[in-house]
Amino acid sequence: MNARGDGRVENPNEEPSAGAPAKAVARRGRRPARAAIIAALSIATLVTGIAACRGSGAAPGGPRHYTLRGEVVTVPAVPGGEIVLRHEAIADFRDESGAVVGMAAMTMSFPVAEKVSLAGVPPGAKVEAVLAVDWAAPSYAIESLKLLPVETVLQLEPAGR
Ligand SMILES: [Cu+2]
Numbered sequence: 001m002n003a004r005g006d007g008r009v010e011n012p013n014e015e016p017s018a019g020a021p022a023k024a025v026a027r028r029g030r031r032p033a034r035a036a037i038i039a040a041l042s043i044a045t046l047v048t049g050i051a052a053c054r055g056s057g058a059a060p061g062g063p064r065h066y067t068l069r070g071e072v073v074t075v076p077a078v079p080g081g082e083i084v085l086r087h088e089a090i091a092d093f094r095d096e097s098g099a100v101v102g103m104a105a106m107t108m109s110f111p112v113a114e115k116v117s118l119a120g121v122p123p124g125a126k127v128e129a130v131l132a133v134d135w136a137a138p139s140y141a142i143e144s145l146k147l148l149p150v151e152t153v154l155q156l157e158p159a160g161r
Contacts, residue, residue, distance in 0.1 A: 062134060062136075063132040063133055063134035063137075063139075063140075064094060064132070064133050064134075065130055065131065065132050065133075065143070066090050066092060066093060066130070066131045066133065067128060067129070067130055067131075068085075068087045068088060068090050068128070068129055068130075068131055069087065069088045069126070069127070069128045069129075069148065069152070069154055070085040070086050070087030070088055070126070070127060070129070070154065070156070071085065071086045071124065071125070071126055071127070071154060071156065072084070072085060072121060072122065072123050072124060072125045072126075072127060073085060073086055073107060073123060074123055075118050075121060075122070075123060076112060076118070079114070080111075080112070080114065081112070082109040082110055082111050082112065083109065083110055083112050083118065083142060083145075084107065084108070084109045084110075085107070085108065085109075085110060085127070085129070086105075086106075086107045086156050086157065087105060087106065087107075087108070087156075088105050088154055088155050088156060089102060089103065089104055089105045089155065090102060090103040090131075093133075094133075095135075096135040096138075104157070105155060105156055105157040106157055107157065110129075110131065110140065110141065110142045111139075111140065111141040111142070112141060112142045112145075113132075113141045113142060113143045113144075115143075116142060116143065116144060116145055118145070120147070121145065121147065125147055126147070126148040126149070126150065126152045126154060127145050127146065127147055127148060128145070128146055128148055129142045129144065129145040129146075130142070130143045130144045130145075131143070
């Protein structure tokens with residue numbers, strides 16, 4: 001909640017400085033149609049506001065979800081621990097600004113949501129998982145996980161890295 005509060009403070013600071021020069025130009029250029037200018041500026045402000053909302057990572061929809069595949073390296077020793085996965089590249093991964101930057105294939109650890117059972121998921125198992133990423137929190141976690149057939153061919157990072 002704190003991070004969202006900060007985000008709301010930042011945006012209003014940016015908008016007036018970006019909008020001010022445009023207002024000054026419009027007022028100098030067209031004197032008679034004041035009402036029309038004011039109406040146009042209101043619409044422009046509205047559009048800018050909507051664009052700023054969409055651009056920020058704190059979308060109303062909350063966390064973004066990604067499906068990833070990989071191989072289990074280690075399972076958490078205790079509930080609530082982190083699972084280590086060698087995962088394939090995540091092509092649609094978005095950064096904090098919402099831009100698609102992708103995530104390379106790598107080995108990394110993930111917090112596991114409480115509802116996820118890791119029973120029958122040993123190290124070496126091939127899995128498909130849903131990763132939730134909430135940049136506003138910020139937080140990320142595996143929200144579901146299922147076993148893939150052992151013959152599944154994964155595009156993992158080269159061994160030894
Ligand atoms: Cu990763």
